[in-house]
Amino acid sequence: MSDYPPKAALGATATIKFPDLAQKYLNYPQLRSNLTRATGTIRAKRAGVVSEVPGWEEMRQAAAEIKDFSIANSDTLLTELEATVTAHGGKVHFASDADEANRIVVEIASSHRFTEAIKVKSITTDEIGLNDALQEAGIAAYETDLAELIVQLAHEMPSHILVPAIHKNRDEIRALFARTIADDSLGSTPKELAEAARLYLREKFLTVPFAVSGANFAVASSGAVAVVESEGNGRMCLTLPKVLVTVMGIEKVIPDMEQLPLFLELLARSSTGERMNPYTSIFSGVHPGDGPEEFHLILLDNNRSSLIAHPLRFQTLRCIRCSACLNVCPVYERASGFAYGSVYQGPIGAILVPQLIGVEKSGSLAFASTLCGACYEVCPVKINIPAVLTSLRATYNQSQASSFERVAFGTAAKLMSNPASLRWGSRLVLRLAPRFAKVPLSWQNALPILGRWTRWRAIPLVRPAKEFRSVGELGRDE
């Protein structure tokens, strides 16, 4: 039985309590050491390949603008995509929520009496809980991405949007494979582990006639869908089965093919720190004698369209799921992906999840950040994650504040908006804080409201340096 949580669809948990989950997973030293090593390696690789590209900033800006255009015009682009996919022999389905998307996939599988499905890594299908829906319908789903296979065999939640098994080291994977798909004679070199997975998966690729994939991009003008992956397992999923269903969020659409190379370059360098992605499959509709005989594209909304009109938060939909923000986030590295309680972790999870399932259920995620800005700096589509986080914090605080807090913060706002009262208030705090700091910590922590601050932060014993006292001591002769 794993120590880590089992996979659950987005919104399946009643409330995500980030502080409690973070507290729990901070106590797993092996998890922290695995994460530190893995994120450190990816960070260094990314920094190296990004620094060699002249005009990286201009590329980020261009990608952000294309995404913003696509989001603002998603209604016409999606209609165009439907027409072009249909013209190439595919079938497009619109799904307003997870249940509808799952129902469509199950209906397609059932109409062919399929009892098995192979899947290429699709975080969107994790979001909707597709594997559970398939299982309920008597259809066994097999993950074919190596990292996804590992978490599926371990019955665990993915802990990273790109490397779902990043929390596991090689010895742990060896033990898991020896228990599930191999035997005790299995070695622990990467080659031996990959071979064990290959033998297990190859049989599925050659015998299962039904596949479900995700998509990284879809091109409205041509109906082409792009899937990028590192192992080639995805390409087998996309080409060998008779029937292929691709599930993608509506924000993945871009207008034209000419824009795709920009995103492919940004994605490869930002995600795995490679100059070019090893396997990029681009396909459209069906072609006799070449690939699946039937292709379905499911366009999933699941609350995404509610973000479009927000003047700040809409930029969340620019995300190309590169995971660069996770790899630089000090909170993610220490608390782990499990602390985010969902299939989307790290800074992107902290802004996306509250908007998809509601701040009342997951608003504490907006506080899972030091606001250091590292995520914004590395984001290839320039999502201002700190700004979105503070906006979500405001909404969450308004929804959660007790009447005492409302009065206290209302009074503080009034005092701070008046220079004279701010001056006198600051002087008072500067005088009282050092005295209060000498009160025993257990007494400080027992205080209502204030104790929630002192439990995690120390009150400074010394007065701030003179240059930092200018506001509080304005007008004072020294």
Ligand code: SF4
């Ligand atoms: S928010 Fe930006 S950095 Fe994070 S996963 Fe999305 S595109 Fe990548």
